[in-house]
Amino acid sequence: MILAKNILFYYDKAARIPFPDIALEGGEELLVLGKSGSGKTTVLNILGGLLRPFEGTVEIDETAIYDLRGAALDKFRGANIGMVFQKPHILAPLTVKENLRLAQYFSGKPDHGLIDRLLQDLGISHKAASKVTALSEGEAQRVSIARALVNNPKVVLADEPTASLDDENAEMVIHLLKEQAKKMHSALIIVTHDHRVKEHVSNQIMMGGNQ
């Protein structure tokens, strides 16, 4: 589960980023909506251990992640947090399967069976040996989902995962994210301004109130 409490963060003291308290169990979903510039990516980066807040705590399975520093925080992130971005962050010179193996290698939890299962569930088994440069955007985003899930994370954080996809692929990506997170009993948080996602996740909060 993930818990965020009393977070304080700003880039400019005069413009504090409003940060909602969050408590999500494994298998639950949350959609964070908000217009451009409202702080969605900042919130996700703080939840994901990428940006240290000035005050407050983020706990994942009872570990206060910002009590960890340096390599210990990196290791915790790799093993417990899966991230999906708007554009796939996967390594172009490698094949799909090599990307997934590398992600497992860094977390020290190799499980080739899980890789095969994810490729199958996400409908990209036939692309396992393809270079990622040979994939369509929708396929590449499905590889990103597989990479985010490949270490059986406690938390999956997705930042605008559908923004560059057409309606059909956007729907597929949201469906797969939800289905796979549920299967792994991971807490899933999606931040987006894409209104197509709204109807798929009922638990929603709006950054900066209703706009």
Ligand SMILES: Nc1ncnc2c1ncn2[C@@H]1O[C@H](COP(=O)(O)OP(=O)(O)OP(=O)(O)O)[C@@H](O)[C@H]1O
């Ligand atoms: N590194 C930074 N330094 C200073 N200001 C920043 C930095 N990153 C973001 N900001 C500012 O903080 C605010 C929130 O940015 P953030 O990227 O979190 O918003 P967002 O809701 O994700 O926007 P978008 O939907 O456009 O991606 C914006 O006003 C942005 O300009």
